[in-house]
Amino acid sequence: MMEKTIDVMRQAKRNTAIDADDHGLSLPTGEFAQPEYHEQRERAFELRNVSVHYGDTPAVKDVTMDIFRNNITALIGPSGCGKSTLLRCMNRMNDLIPSATVEGTLRYHGEDIYGPKVDPVQVRKIIGMVFQKPNPFPKSIYDNVAFGPRTLGMKGNEREIVKDALVRAGLWDEVKDRLDDNAYGMSGGQQQRLCIARCIAVEPDVILMDEPCSALDPISTARIEDLMLELKERYSIVIVTHNMQQAARVSDMTGFLMVQLTEDEKSRWGELVEYDETAKIFTNPADARTEDYIAGKVG
Amino acid sequence: MSVNQDEHRLAGRARIAVAGARAATGDVFGRSSRRERLGNVVFPALLLLALSVALAGLLAIIVWAVVEGGSRANVDLITNGTSRLDAASAGYREAILGSLYVIGGVILLIVPLGVGAAIYLEEYADKTRWWNRLIELNIQNLAGVPSIVFGILGLAFVVRGPLSLGFVAAAGAITVAMLVLPTVIIAAREAIRAVPPSIREGSLALGATQWQTIRRQVLPAAFSGILTGTILAVARAFGEAAPLLLVGATTFVTFDPSLFENRFTTLPVQIFNYSKQPQEEFQVLAAGGALVMITLLVVVNSFAIGLRNKFERRW
Numbered sequence: 001m002m003e004k005t006i007d008v009m010r011q012a013k014r015n016t017a018i019d020a021d022d023h024g025l026s027l028p029t030g031e032f033a034q035p036e037y038h039e040q041r042e043r044a045f046e047l048r049n050v051s052v053h054y055g056d057t058p059a060v061k062d063v064t065m066d067i068f069r070n071n072i073t074a075l076i077g078p079s080g081c082g083k084s085t086l087l088r089c090m091n092r093m094n095d096l097i098p099s100a101t102v103e104g105t106l107r108y109h110g111e112d113i114y115g116p117k118v119d120p121v122q123v124r125k126i127i128g129m130v131f132q133k134p135n136p137f138p139k140s141i142y143d144n145v146a147f148g149p150r151t152l153g154m155k156g157n158e159r160e161i162v163k164d165a166l167v168r169a170g171l172w173d174e175v176k177d178r179l180d181d182n183a184y185g186m187s188g189g190q191q192q193r194l195c196i197a198r199c200i201a202v203e204p205d206v207i208l209m210d211e212p213c214s215a216l217d218p219i220s221t222a223r224i225e226d227l228m229l230e231l232k233e234r235y236s237i238v239i240v241t242h243n244m245q246q247a248a249r250v251s252d253m254t255g256f257l258m259v260q261l262t263e264d265e266k267s268r269w270g271e272l273v274e275y276d277e278t279a280k281i282f283t284n285p286a287d288a289r290t291e292d293y294i295a296g297k298v299g
Numbered sequence: 300m301s302v303n304q305d306e307h308r309l310a311g312r313a314r315i316a317v318a319g320a321r322a323a324t325g326d327v328f329g330r331s332s333r334r335e336r337l338g339n340v341v342f343p344a345l346l347l348l349a350l351s352v353a354l355a356g357l358l359a360i361i362v363w364a365v366v367e368g369g370s371r372a373n374v375d376l377i378t379n380g381t382s383r384l385d386a387a388s389a390g391y392r393e394a395i396l397g398s399l400y401v402i403g404g405v406i407l408l409i410v411p412l413g414v415g416a417a418i419y420l421e422e423y424a425d426k427t428r429w430w431n432r433l434i435e436l437n438i439q440n441l442a443g444v445p446s447i448v449f450g451i452l453g454l455a456f457v458v459r460g461p462l463s464l465g466f467v468a469a470a471g472a473i474t475v476a477m478l479v480l481p482t483v484i485i486a487a488r489e490a491i492r493a494v495p496p497s498i499r500e501g502s503l504a505l506g507a508t509q510w511q512t513i514r515r516q517v518l519p520a521a522f523s524g525i526l527t528g529t530i531l532a533v534a535r536a537f538g539e540a541a542p543l544l545l546v547g548a549t550t551f552v553t554f555d556p557s558l559f560e561n562r563f564t565t566l567p568v569q570i571f572n573y574s575k576q577p578q579e580e581f582q583v584l585a586a587g588g589a590l591v592m593i594t595l596l597v598v599v600n601s602f603a604i605g606l607r608n609k610f611e612r613r614w
Contacts, residue, residue, distance in 0.1 A: 091504065093500065093503070093504060096499075096500070096503065098425060098427065121503075121506055121507070121508050122506070124503060124504055124505070124506045125505075125506030126506075128504060128505065128506075129500075129504035131497060131500060131501065131504075133497060135495070135497035135498060135500065135501040136501075137498060137501065137502070137516060138498070138520055147502070147505065147507075147515070147516075148505040148506070148507070151502075151505065151506075151507045151511050151515060152505075152506055152507070195501070198501075198505065199504070199505065202505050202506060
């Protein structure tokens with residue numbers, strides 16, 4: 001056990017280009033210091049100096065990170081550090097909040113998500129989202145899943161699409177006999193898996209998950225984590241979570257965000273402190289703040 | 300030391316004695332004070348009184364209408380035409396038709412306009428802009444404007460003026476629609492606002508457009524609330540007489556109405572006209588008219604409530 005941990009640490013140390021002694025910002029902004037292993041993976045998102053403001057209040061500042069395809073990327077950090085805000089930038093859900101402004105660039109497979117010709121509706125077709133609280137539509141289980149394909153005018157047999165999505169979300173066996181029942185009669189965990197089924201029914205490339213398990217019991221949580229590990233074969237997943245064990249269990253990469261305060265404590269915002277392989281973040285973080293947070297000393 | 304122990308023993312015995320007495324009288328928990336018990340009885344009684352006053356009013360009207368007009372409660376009352384001379388055979392046919400024309404027109408106007416305005420205000424309008432807040436304030440004020448004012452407006456702009464429809468049922472419908480439109484807008488907005496934002500987010504996150512989200516998620520979910528508002532508005536429109544008097548609902552129309560030709564009359568106006576007559580028989584006729592109105596309202600409301608319950612949603 002010990003040997004293995006040390007091995008992981010050594011591996012991480014060999015692979016990272018960042019000096020582990022440097023306890024300042026581990027990710028210099030602007031020109032991004034690329035650890036070698038990043039080159040081998042296909043990038044889904046490239047975030048460069050992304051800042052989000054709500055009105056005059058900053059929410060996150062200067063986030064620079066690459067998110068890889070077919071990976072599960074976890075964003076962890078204390079409340080109010082802007083994890084959800086950052087996540088909601090990735091499929092332009094922040095557009096729904098009139099006062100929100102996004103600076104910097106977010107590229108998805110090379111294309112600027114906030115480019116002038118990009119339609120947010122098209123972005124959301126490719127980059128789906130699952131929310132903190134299960135939010136099924138007040139319709140039947142079948143109609144919940146069929147809503148997306150129907151609305152987007154997807155071709156193919158609707159029943160097949162619905163069945164396929166429910167199977168992949170691991171829900172089919174539980175609901176195949178009551179597809180016409182109202183979705184509100186399901187348990188919380190089932191509702192959340194229904195929301196995941198609804199999301200994958202429109203065949204996105206990326207699934208953004210905003211604390212998908214925070215309202216669920218441990219067994220439902222475990223089912224959704226298993227599901228995520230299966231889904232990662234086909235989709236890229238970005239998950240915001242309060243639960244560090246969850247991040248450690250499922251994710252490949254982990255980003256740690258932290259609340260920053262100005263000296264007079266009048267203004268606060270979130271910053272990406274460290275972003276690396278999950279194994280490294282949890283065993284040998286480069287930044288002391290990450291270590292304190294992981295060890296439960298703060299937050 | 301031994302004194303202390305004695306005291307203890309005595310206190311212990313006293314406690315056992317008290318507990319035993321309580322158990323024997325079935326009074327383990329003690330009793331609440333007289334004041335508390337009184338308050339617990341008096342306040343529900345007062346609340347019940349408030350409710351019974353409202354119910355008594357309704358009951359009194361129904362009983363009065365049945366007692367007074369019950370003798371005329373037959374098909375003739377509905378199918379026979381108006382008459383100033385023969386109270387025994389006179390009925391409400393033109394008035395009922397006139398009311399149906401006006402109400403039909405009102406529904407056709409207020410549903411699309413009211414729901415449309417509500418959707419715009421709730422889903423599209425940027426509430427940080429001063430003009431949108433001004434519009435909101437004005438709609439609320441408009442709901443409190445006396446109906447006779449709308450009658451004058453109808454006379455000036457619908458009967459004469461820009462629209463120049465003349466004294467016809469369509470003018471009545473437009474006038475009453477303007478009167479009840481704010482009520483519909485306010486109720487529809489409440490219903491739309493009651494749809495949780497998470498439903499909208501869920502739909503938008505699937506790549507649905509804002510309009511698809513409104514059309515397929517928000518409106519179906521808000522349907523029952525919108526319907527309730529519309530029922531209330533229609534019920535109010537049904538009972539309105541004042542603005543209609545100004546736009547053509549006049550005394551004793553003895554021909555069936557049509558939307559764009561000829562004067563018309565409606566049930567409340569006709570009831571008023573009959574009750575003005577000096578003969579006793581016409582008073583009976585007026586009470587019969589009230590019976591017809593109440594029955595129609597109950598039928599329409601029951602139908603609408605049934606429809607609403609069918610579409611009611613829980614979050």
